[in-house]
Amino acid sequence: MAFDFKIGSLKFGGTGSAAKAPAADKKEMTPAEEAWDLAKTVFYAVAIALVLRIVIFQPFNIPSGSMKPTLQVGDFLYVSKPTYGYSRASLIFPLTRINAHGRILSNKGPERGDIVVFKARRDGNKDYIKRVIGLPGDEIRMIGGVLHINGEPVKKEFIRLSDHSCDRYGADQAPLYRETLPNGVSYTVQECDENGGNLDHAGPYQVPTGYYFMMGDNRDQSQDSRTQAVSYVPAEDLVGRAERIFFSVDGERSALWQFWNWPFAIRYGRIFDPVK
Numbered sequence: 460m461a462f463d464f465k466i467g468s469l470k471f472g473g474t475g476s477a478a479k480a481p482a483a484d485k486k487e488m489t490p491a492e493e494a495w496d497l498a499k500t501v502f503y504a505v506a507i508a509l510v511l512r513i514v515i516f517q518p519f520n521i522p523s524g525s526m527k528p529t530l531q532v533g534d535f536l537y538v539s540k541p542t543y544g545y546s547r548a549s550l551i552f553p554l555t556r557i558n559a560h561g562r563i564l565s566n567k568g569p570e571r572g573d574i575v576v577f578k579a580r581r582d583g584n585k586d587y588i589k590r591v592i593g594l595p596g597d598e599i600r601m602i603g604g605v606l607h608i609n610g611e612p613v614k615k616e617f618i619r620l621s622d623h624s625c626d627r628y629g630a631d632q633a634p635l636y637r638e639t640l641p642n643g644v645s646y647t648v649q650e651c652d653e654n655g656g657n658l659d660h661a662g663p664y665q666v667p668t669g670y671y672f673m674m675g676d677n678r679d680q681s682q683d684s685r686t687q688a689v690s691y692v693p694a695e696d697l698v699g700r701a702e703r704i705f706f707s708v709d710g711e712r713s714a715l716w717q718f719w720n721w722p723f724a725i726r727y728g729r730i731f732d733p734v735k
Contacts, residue, residue, distance in 0.1 A: 515539070515541060516537045516540070516702075517538050517540060517698070517699065518535060518537050519536055519586060519701075520533070520535045521534040521535075521536070525588075525589070525677050525681040526588060526590075526675050526676050528635060528647055529574070529590075529734070529735075530704075530734070531707065531709075531729070532709075533707055534704050534707045535705055535706040536701050536702070536703060536704045538575075538576045538701050538702065539699050539700050539702045542567075542699060543569060543575075544563055544566065545562060545563050546694075546697065547695065548577065548578045548695060562694060562697075568594075568671075568694060569594075569671060569697065569700070570591065571592065571593075571594060571642050571644060572640050572642065573591045574589070574590050574591075574701040575673070575697055575698070575700050576697075576698040576699055576700075576701060577589070577692050577696045577698055578698065579688070579696075581688055581689060581690065582682075582688055582689070586698065587673070587682075587683075587689065588701060589683050590646070590673065590674055590676060591671055592608070592640075592674045593608065593671060593672025593684070594666065594672075595666055595668045595669060595670060596668065597665075597666045597672065598610065598662075598663050598665055599662055599664045599672045600661070600662035600664065601658065601661040601662055601685070603654050603660065604650060604654025604656075604678070605654070606674075611641070613638055613639065613641070614637075614638070614639040615636050615638050616636060618635040618636060618637055618647065620632045620634055620635070621634075621635050621649070625651035634650050636648050646676065648676045649676060649677045649678065650678055651677070651679040652679040658681070658685050658686075659678070659679070661685045664684070664691075666691060669693060669694050670691035670692060671684075671691065671694065672691060673692055702734055703731060703732065703734060704731065704732045705730065707725065708724050708725050
């Protein structure tokens with residue numbers, strides 16, 4: 460039986476065991492239909508992005524040096540919301556089922572050493588990012604720059620001097636220390652004023668039930684739970700846990716809006732680094 464087919468501009472014919480009618484040409488869309496199809500595509504893309512941002516991951520950027528050397532000015536990272544469940548602080552649209560002192564879908568709370576984003580009530584509900592140091596019921600104290608948890612000093616070892624700017628202290632180098640919490644979490648802290656700053660002698664603080672004690676890794680230049688501007692952080696003010704850096708541009712070499720300088724200011728080595 461006869462058949463024919465076409466590849467590009469070439470047409471072939473022949474015989475075979477079955478006949479097949481040529482497929483009808485696809486109907487071309489009108490300009491109005493094309494515009495509507497594009498609008499639907501954009502709508503679905505935006506809807507998916509909003510759901511991801513509201514429910515799963517939310518991007519944040521680091522505007523200050525309070526978490527140096529762990530996080531740098533100009534780091535962009537994403538925060539995992541499901542880790543601690545949801546509250547009014549972690550959802551863009553408040554839910555009436557979440558009361559002022561509660562979270563939903565919460566399997567666990569933060570652990571010592573987690574880096575979290577939270578809402579600072581005493582500072583206009585601004586987003587802050589700090590490290591969890593004290594859990595509910597803990598006693599926190601700073602003695603001569605050494606962190607004490609429940610009366611026990613936390614292990615603190617000198618690493619080296621580093622070329623990290625110390626802003627108001629005007630120092631070009633800062634001592635770096637390795638601090639190890641009782642649960643084994645280890646990280647680096649920066650001491651711009653050695654161990655004699657105002658925040659190096661503070662406490663004791665008794666962390667209330669349902670609250671957490673936060674500190675920045677840049678110990679002498681961090682507005683955290685050692686100050687009245689932040690104090691203890693309620694569990695319902697947690698937004699989520701910082702997970703990974705997805706972009707980083709040197710905020711001290713180039714303003715973030717000066718995108719034409721990015722090729723020279725991007726910290727390529729920090730992209731996709733985990734936050735820990």
